[in-house]
Amino acid sequence: MSDPKTASFGFRDVPEAEKEGLVREVFSSVAARYDLMNDLMSAGVHRIWKDAMVEWLNPRPGWQVLDVAGGTGDIAFRIADMARLREGEADITVCDINAQMLGEGVRRATEKNESAIQWVCGDAEKLPVPDNHFDAYTIAFGIRNVTHLDIALREAFRVLKPGGRFLCLEFSHVEVPGLDTLYDAYSFKLLPKIGGLVAGDEASYRYLAESIRRFPPQAEFAQMIGEAGLSQVKVRNLSGGIAAMHSAFKV
Numbered sequence: 114m115s116d117p118k119t120a121s122f123g124f125r126d127v128p129e130a131e132k133e134g135l136v137r138e139v140f141s142s143v144a145a146r147y148d149l150m151n152d153l154m155s156a157g158v159h160r161i162w163k164d165a166m167v168e169w170l171n172p173r174p175g176w177q178v179l180d181v182a183g184g185t186g187d188i189a190f191r192i193a194d195m196a197r198l199r200e201g202e203a204d205i206t207v208c209d210i211n212a213q214m215l216g217e218g219v220r221r222a223t224e225k226n227e228s229a230i231q232w233v234c235g236d237a238e239k240l241p242v243p244d245n246h247f248d249a250y251t252i253a254f255g256i257r258n259v260t261h262l263d264i265a266l267r268e269a270f271r272v273l274k275p276g277g278r279f280l281c282l283e284f285s286h287v288e289v290p291g292l293d294t295l296y297d298a299y300s301f302k303l304l305p306k307i308g309g310l311v312a313g314d315e316a317s318y319r320y321l322a323e324s325i326r327r328f329p330p331q332a333e334f335a336q337m338i339g340e341a342g343l344s345q346v347k348v349r350n351l352s353g354g355i356a357a358m359h360s361a362f363k364v
Contacts, residue, residue, distance in 0.1 A: 116179055120260045123323030132260045136212055139309075139317040140184075144213035146183055146312040154318075162351050163253060166282045166358055167191040169349070174201020174247040179272060181237050181265075182255020183207045184214025186221050186230065188282075192251070193229045199273075207241065208235045209255075238264045245274050257328040266341035273363040279343050281333040281359045282351075286330040289353035296355060300325065331357050 119126040122135050143150060148215050172178060172192045180189045189205045196203035207230055216233050222230055232349045235241040237252070237259050250269045259265040269279050287293040300322040310317025329337065331354070335346045343361035350357050 121324070121327045123320040123327070129260055133210070134312060136258045139320055140211045141213045141310045142314045143308070144184070144211065144217050144315050147214065147217065148187070150308065150318070151187075153311060154304060158352060159254075162282060162356050163187055165349075165351060166251070166253060166280060167195055168253065169360065170249060170278065170280050172196050172203050172249065174199050174203060176203045177238070177246060177274075178203050178205045178249045178251065179241070179242060179247045180205060180207045181250065181252040182209055182213055182258070183251070183253065183268075184209035184218050186218035186227075188251055188253050189218070189230045190221070190225065190227060193227060196229075202229050204231075205229055206231045206233055206247075208233045208237070208240060208242070210234065210236050214247060233340060238268060238271055240268050242272050244271055247272050247277055248278065249278045251280050251282075254281055254284065256281055257300060257324050262329075262334075262337060263341065264340055266343070270342040270363055275363055277363045279338065279359075279361045279363070281338075283328065283334075283354060283359075284325040285328070285334075285350070285354050285357035287354045288331075288350060292353050292355075315334055331359075 118129045120129045120132040122132050172195050174196050178192055183189055189207045192203055192205055202293050203336060207218055214233055215234055219232050238261055251272055275325050287296050303321040304322050305315045309315030335348055337358055338346050344364045345362045348357055348359055
């Protein structure tokens with residue numbers, strides 16, 4: 114019999130059918146400490162990156178926005194706040210495959226008295242939303258965890274209106290000599306230990322570090338976005354390429 118198709122789970126290759134469950138376990142394990150760990154892992158810099166993402170998106174009142182893999186609401190809250198600065202509301206849907214992460218987002222929304230966001234449990238590769246519906250599709254630090262990048266990107270194309278905006282923020286490949294060595298040492302030696310101490314889960318943060326290294330570099334990911342049907346692909350590096358934003362449009 115032929116071998117089953119495989120997908121990367123960190124530095125391991127696992128049967129495709131198993132990856133979704135393994136990723137779900139990772140985020141279920143860290144959901145309660147996810148936002149705290151983001152602050153610790155990046156010394157708060159992830160907040161600057163997310164602000165930069167929403168500023169580049171430049172959301173407008175009346176927009177329909179789909180934030181995928183956005184369970185704890187970090188991007189959705191920022192979009193809602195920016196729309197209000199323009200004296201209006203955006204209609205935001207957060208879609209995440211992990212119920213525990215969504216639970217954290219709903220809890221935070223309740224604390225903030227935030228009512229402009231809908232919370233939906235769903236798969237980035239099979240989005241439970243109609244065709245040609247959204248003005249913007251956003252995804253931050255989530256797309257590298259899907260099993261099939263090409264399918265997730267085609268789903269982004271499907272759900273966007275003509276003229277709609279795709280915007281992805283993701284860890285990427287460091288392009289500053291010397292910084293890459295320091296970043297590798299931090300990612301593989303310190304990060305899992307911090308995860309063990311704070312979140313009680315060293316293995317999940319080792320996976321997160323490994324998944325970053327398996328993700329396509331900026332130019333390759335840009336090409337994949339274009340192959341999914343999206344146009345006008347642009348890339349902006351953040352912090353020397355530790356993270357990168359990819360923007361594109363459905364035309």
